[in-house]
Amino acid sequence: MRIINPKTIVQFLGGQKEDRAGYLWKRKSENKSSFKRRYFIAYGNVLAYYEKRIDKEPLGVLFLENHVIEMIDDLTMVVRFLTVKELPKGYYLRGDSTDDVEVGAYPT
Numbered sequence: 001m002r003i004i005n006p007k008t009i010v011q012f013l014g015g016q017k018e019d020r021a022g023y024l025w026k027r028k029s030e031n032k033s034s035f036k037r038r039y040f041i042a043y044g045n046v047l048a049y050y051e052k053r054i055d056k057e058p059l060g061v062l063f064l065e066n067h068v069i070e071m072i073d074d075l076t077m078v079v080r081f082l083t084v085k086e087l088p089k090g091y092y093l094r095g096d097s098t099d100d101v102e103v104g105a106y107p108t
Contacts, residue, residue, distance in 0.1 A: 006048065006058040013043040024101070025094040029078065035094055062091065077101050
């Protein structure tokens with residue numbers, strides 16, 4: 001399993017223009033606790049998330065390549081890993097509006 005520092009990835013992507021940014025509610029699929037509000041920035045097929053918009057370092061990154069994005073309802077999507085068994089099953093991302101979770105806006 002590769003271990004990648006999210007800070008290094010975002011520094012590498014720093015020169016690129018973000019494709020989309022905004023707040024979403026996030027929780028891991030195997031975690032039944034409540035959703036946490038996070039600020040997300042999409043750079044191509046990389047989705048970085050932060051605790052707050054003003055934060056310089058991400059809490060983590062999701063590589064959307066080798067993932068499937070499915071809509072659960074109008075406001076909730078799930079990002080699932082396709083093949084990697086040792087990683088979490090995926091993440092639930094929920095928006096405050098349907099524009100927040102427009103699946104076509106997130107490249108895979």
